Amino acid sequence: QSQGHEPQREESQTAHDNRDEEPEVFVVAEQMPEIIGGQRALYRNLVYPEAARRAGIEGRVIIQFIVDENGDVTDPKIARDIGAGTGEAAINAIRSVRFTPGVQRGRNVKVQMTLPVVFRLSD
Numbered sequence: 404q405s406q407g408h409e410p411q412r413e414e415s416q417t418a419h420d421n422r423d424e425e426p427e428v429f430v431v432a433e434q435m436p437e438i439i440g441g442q443r444a445l446y447r448n449l450v451y452p453e454a455a456r457r458a459g460i461e462g463r464v465i466i467q468f469i470v471d472e473n474g475d476v477t478d479p480k481i482a483r484d485i486g487a488g489t490g491e492a493a494i495n496a497i498r499s500v501r502f503t504p505g506v507q508r509g510r511n512v513k514v515q516m517t518l519p520v521v522f523r524l525s526d
Contacts, residue, residue, distance in 0.1 A: 428469060428513045432505035436470035436514050439501045449496040451522060452488030460485055464493040464520045472511040474502040482517065493520035 438445055465483035468476050476498050484490035497518065505514035 428515050429507055430515050432507045432512055432514050434506035436502040436505045444500050445496055448499040450492050452492050455487035455489050458487055460487045461523050464489050466493050466497055466520060467517050470502045470505060470514050470516055472504050474504045489522050
């Protein structure tokens, strides 16, 4: 009796493994990833580079990255930089926060995100 069930389980595992080999990356998901703790958590972890502060550099850095099925940030890239270390600082801040994973058809999926990070000097 148990022999009849064994091959069936192996087949479903194989099918599952094949499906997971190349996980699809979504640009839009039914439920998009969100920063746990919101924007406030991101900006709490943002370190304004001293060179940018001294040079009076302000503006918006755009970071592209993927939020994986666990809510972790992978493959962050600077899409738009304003210089003086701000791009790297924005990546470090994004890497330091966790996201709720994106959900599509009831399961967690990888989602490509683009996020602006604003550097503004206060007087």
